[in-house]
Amino acid sequence: MGKIPTSRRDFLKAAGISSLGLAVGISGFTKDASLKKITPAVLRLEINPFIIIDTSGGITLVNPRPDMGQGSTQAVPSLLAEELEVSLDKVLIVQSDGMGKYGSQTSGGSSSVRGLWMPIRKAGAAAREMLTTTAAKRWNVALSECTAADGKIWHKASGRSLSYSELADEASKLEIPKEPKLKDPKDFKIIGKYNKRLDVPERVTGKAVYGIDVDVPGMVYAAIVHSPMIHGKVASIEDTEAKKVKGVLQVIKTERTMPHRTSEAVAVVATNWWAALKGKRALKVNWDNADYAKTVDTASYFAATYEAAKKEGVNFEEKGDFTVKYANAKEKLESHYETPFLAHAPIEPENAVVHVKDDGTVEIWAPVQGPDWAMRDVCGYLKVKPEQVKINVTLLGGAFGRKAYHDFLLEACHISKELKRPVKVIWTREDDITQGPYRPGMLSHMQGFVQDGKIAGFHHHAIGESIVGQVFKGLKEDEADPWLSEEISTANNKYEFAGASKVSWTHVKTDIPVVWWRSVYASNFGWGQECFIDELAHLAQKDPLKARLEILPDERFKKVLDTLAEKANWDEKLPAGSGRGMAVFKSFGSISACCITVSKKDAGVKIDKVVSVIDCGYYVNPDNVKAQTEGNIVMGITAAIKDGITFSNGVCDQTNYHQFNVMRLNEAPPMEIHIIDSGAVPGGVGEPGLPPIAPALGNAIFAATGKRLRKLPFDINNIT
Amino acid sequence: MAVYNLSLNGKKVKVDVEPDMPLLWVIRDFADLKGTKFGCGMALCGACTIHLNGQPTRACQTPVSSVGRNDKITTIEGIADGKMSIIQKAWIEEQVPQCGYCQSGQIMSAAALLKSNPSPSDSDIDAAMSGNLCRCGTYDRIRKAIHRASAEMKVADKGIGQR
Ligand code: FES
Ligand code: FES
Numbered sequence: 001m002g003k004i005p006t007s008r009r010d011f012l013k014a015a016g017i018s019s020l021g022l023a024v025g026i027s028g029f030t031k032d033a034s035l036k037k038i039t040p041a042v043l044r045l046e047i048n049p050f051i052i053i054d055t056s057g058g059i060t061l062v063n064p065r066p067d068m069g070q071g072s073t074q075a076v077p078s079l080l081a082e083e084l085e086v087s088l089d090k091v092l093i094v095q096s097d098g099m100g101k102y103g104s105q106t107s108g109g110s111s112s113v114r115g116l117w118m119p120i121r122k123a124g125a126a127a128r129e130m131l132t133t134t135a136a137k138r139w140n141v142a143l144s145e146c147t148a149a150d151g152k153i154w155h156k157a158s159g160r161s162l163s164y165s166e167l168a169d170e171a172s173k174l175e176i177p178k179e180p181k182l183k184d185p186k187d188f189k190i191i192g193k194y195n196k197r198l199d200v201p202e203r204v205t206g207k208a209v210y211g212i213d214v215d216v217p218g219m220v221y222a223a224i225v226h227s228p229m230i231h232g233k234v235a236s237i238e239d240t241e242a243k244k245v246k247g248v249l250q251v252i253k254t255e256r257t258m259p260h261r262t263s264e265a266v267a268v269v270a271t272n273w274w275a276a277l278k279g280k281r282a283l284k285v286n287w288d289n290a291d292y293a294k295t296v297d298t299a300s301y302f303a304a305t306y307e308a309a310k311k312e313g314v315n316f317e318e319k320g321d322f323t324v325k326y327a328n329a330k331e332k333l334e335s336h337y338e339t340p341f342l343a344h345a346p347i348e349p350e351n352a353v354v355h356v357k358d359d360g361t362v363e364i365w366a367p368v369q370g371p372d373w374a375m376r377d378v379c380g381y382l383k384v385k386p387e388q389v390k391i392n393v394t395l396l397g398g399a400f401g402r403k404a405y406h407d408f409l410l411e412a413c414h415i416s417k418e419l420k421r422p423v424k425v426i427w428t429r430e431d432d433i434t435q436g437p438y439r440p441g442m443l444s445h446m447q448g449f450v451q452d453g454k455i456a457g458f459h460h461h462a463i464g465e466s467i468v469g470q471v472f473k474g475l476k477e478d479e480a481d482p483w484l485s486e487e488i489s490t491a492n493n494k495y496e497f498a499g500a501s502k503v504s505w506t507h508v509k510t511d512i513p514v515v516w517w518r519s520v521y522a523s524n525f526g527w528g529q530e531c532f533i534d535e536l537a538h539l540a541q542k543d544p545l546k547a548r549l550e551i552l553p554d555e556r557f558k559k560v561l562d563t564l565a566e567k568a569n570w571d572e573k574l575p576a577g578s579g580r581g582m583a584v585f586k587s588f589g590s591i592s593a594c595c596i597t598v599s600k601k602d603a604g605v606k607i608d609k610v611v612s613v614i615d616c617g618y619y620v621n622p623d624n625v626k627a628q629t630e631g632n633i634v635m636g637i638t639a640a641i642k643d644g645i646t647f648s649n650g651v652c653d654q655t656n657y658h659q660f661n662v663m664r665l666n667e668a669p670p671m672e673i674h675i676i677d678s679g680a681v682p683g684g685v686g687e688p689g690l691p692p693i694a695p696a697l698g699n700a701i702f703a704a705t706g707k708r709l710r711k712l713p714f715d716i717n718n719i720t
Numbered sequence: 721m722a723v724y725n726l727s728l729n730g731k732k733v734k735v736d737v738e739p740d741m742p743l744l745w746v747i748r749d750f751a752d753l754k755g756t757k758f759g760c761g762m763a764l765c766g767a768c769t770i771h772l773n774g775q776p777t778r779a780c781q782t783p784v785s786s787v788g789r790n791d792k793i794t795t796i797e798g799i800a801d802g803k804m805s806i807i808q809k810a811w812i813e814e815q816v817p818q819c820g821y822c823q824s825g826q827i828m829s830a831a832a833l834l835k836s837n838p839s840p841s842d843s844d845i846d847a848a849m850s851g852n853l854c855r856c857g858t859y860d861r862i863r864k865a866i867h868r869a870s871a872e873m874k875v876a877d878k879g880i881g882q883r
Contacts (some may be wrong), residue, residue, distance in 0.1 A: 200817055274742065377816055395820070397822075428761060429759065590866070635857055665849045671860055
């Protein structure tokens with residue numbers, strides 16, 4: 001294990017680059033990102049080399065978004081390859097290592113293409129311009145006569161060409177253009193086109209390396225006994241039997257550091273993980289559980305949310321005087337919609353390899369969504385500087401938000417520091433499911449009224465634990481969760497209610513750890529918002545889709561709903577016992593709508609078909625948009641009809657996939673996805689498909705059976 | 721500890737491990753083949769699926785002591801002798817994997833299915849593949865890839881369209 005590559009030569013070596021030709025860096029990942037030329041001298045100075053065109057023909061891109069299956073290792077280089085006029089397979093990708101110079105590096109909030117769309121394209125266009133200028137000079141021809149294509153600059157008139165590698169060195173002497181000319185989208189050859197993902201072959205041959213696959217010399221393995229009530233303290237450890245297990249080396253007290261608090265744990269360290277697991281099973285730990293049997297509990301938490309629904313919340317926004325108008329309204333409704341706590345349960349459980357070395361440096365190999373956040377957390381935890389830490393980000397075997405919460409990584413840091421050797425921590429599935437953090441369970445208290453046959457009044461009172469409040473300790477007592485704006489504000493959902501509307505919030509706290517889960521609160525509040533709109537549409541005796549169109553003047557929303565109506569044959573009559581339901585929700589900059597068709601079967605219903613429509617603005621690969629939306633359909637239905645997470649007397653009732661079931665292949669319904677080419681700024685793709693799924697299903701069940709479901713999850717085979 | 725002689729992907733492998741160690745950890749940590757994955761340890765997810773004498777088997781539930789020296793163990797790494805099998809190619813054509821973590825297990829289950837039933841119906845696929853979880857939700861594509869592989873295998877059998 002070498003030193004941390006801070007020098008230019010080390011970086012180049014680590015990236016497998018023999019010689020630095022033209023390198024372009026980006027600072028400030030915004031629309032106005034500025035570009036910086038990277039010379040050997042500045043490379044040594046912590047400036048971010050994002051693109052390197054070396055003199056042997058290689059093009060390297062530092063990818064600041066780890067790939068957890070969402071396709072960032074294709075999407076990000078596509079932006080570069082497009083502007084640079086090279087094919088995708090010419091771009092070598094190096095995963096960023098969490099150093100501050102690479103800016104924001106967290107895969108989350110469906111941000112990869114949204115955040116990098118302009119900066120990476122600009123950098124590619126700048127490099128193209130510099131290479132073209134260099135070639136024109138060398139040939140002594142007008143710049144306008146030279147074009148870039150296939151990794152070369154061409155002079156059509158004379159049939160001459162020069163490869164980028166031949167030009168890179170000289171090009172690097174030019175000034176970086178401040179406003180390079182971006183390609184016209186109509187000339188795109190890669191962006192928006194079907195391209196196979198180049199990382200697929202390694203994922204079908206078993207060669208892809210995930211965190212759990214990393215081995216380093218001298219490594220030992222640890223299995224962890226976590227507190228069953230999550231926050232309990234270790235009262236005593238009985239480790240005689242555990243230590244008898246062959247291969248077990250040590251039993252040590254350790255700790256699980258979550259962003260908001262630290263809990264105690266015990267690690268069984270062994271020469272292999274099976275021995276560590278056997279040791280864990282043989283270990284007896286007695287816990288001092290304080291009052292956690294009461295505070296780590298879902299029934300009392302939900303009881304508190306229903307209590308809170310009886311009182312006024314904190315106003316997030318109000319248009320018109322909703323309270324008065326609602327009180328005076330003749331046709332009105334009030335409902336409560338509940339969503340459960342959910343585990344992310346990626347098939348690759350949490351794991352990390354960490355080596356805290358004698359010289360104070362740290363090396364990490366881990367499946368983390370955010371190398372920059374991991375860097376911050378590790379530095380804060382071990383009290384070291386970023387220069388002392390090397391993070392090797394591996395592939396992620398699914399994450400869905402879970403692997404941006406670095407408790408498992410800090411646990412490995414703690415154990416390695418204690419043992420003074422590299423250690424691989426692997427959580428069991430039981431650790432993953434019983435320990436959290438989870439998507440918070442939420443209650444939507446809905447009120448609404450109808451006027452002149454239109455949905456005219458709408459109040460969404462969002463109630464529950466706040467991620468901002470718990471994880472970031474960033475919510476004041478009298479403050480509404482600011483993340484509501486991205487989810488259920490009228491600025492986001494674009495509904496225009498002629499009477500009045502209101503969004504309010506009540507914070508109900510819990511000791512159950514919570515965090516973002518695919519599409520964050522939208523996965524909760526979409527259920528309340530879109531089922532309640534459906535209820536109000538029926539109250540107004542309107543078709544639910546048309547009732548929405550009446551209050552959705554926004555052109556993009558309209559187009560999405562019209563497309564859905566057409567593709568799902570919304571107006572076609574269904575036989576008795578069948579029904580269609582729809583929902584629309586905007587999250588992370590993209591609008592997604594879904595229509596689900598169900599039919600009665602025995603005591604329940606069967607899902608016959610799912611049609612999803614998404615307008616995510618410009619997108620990179622239509623097939624990946626489809627794949628992500630398919631994933632959202634499966635995860636969204638799972639969240640509606642499979643298991644939620646419950647805690648009784650402080651302990652999680654679910655332990656593994658037999659109690660926390662997720663959808664299986666035989667249950668996956670036929671699905672169809674349509675993408676709208678709106679040409680709007682890129683929105684997210686990884687999450688927006690999910691929020692409309694559960695409400696579309698609930699509304700379909702109402703259409704087929706007359707039964708209005710308001711609590712997730714429900715048993716689809718038993719709709720009573 | 722005890723010494724076990726195993727036949728792994730056609731090679732003889734000797735390991736010195738505890739008798740109750742599941743084949744999963746023997747394969748991953750002693751034979752250093754990491755393509756077989758851990759997901760649940762309880763035969764619930766299928767991430768650890770291998771072939772034992774051609775039969776799809778959950779390696780997390782198979783103690784090494786239950787495997788004889790002549791039993792043939794095949795993992796994802798050995799499924800096509802290093803070449804891409806028709807099934808793997810179909811997986812690429814349909815762009816099945818997202819994170820990819822479950823896919824070794826999916827492909828092992830699919831390979832066993834297609835061997836015993838070269839033209840599986842949708843319900844045959846349901847029956848054979850429902851033990852393999854995919855949290856990324858690639859089921860629709862898995863189904864398509866199996867149908868594609870089935871069609872390609874027929875073409876290959878007839879000796880036309882050799883790839
Ligand atoms: S790890 Fe063996 S079935 Fe899940
Ligand atoms: S592809 Fe991620 S779990 Fe299946």
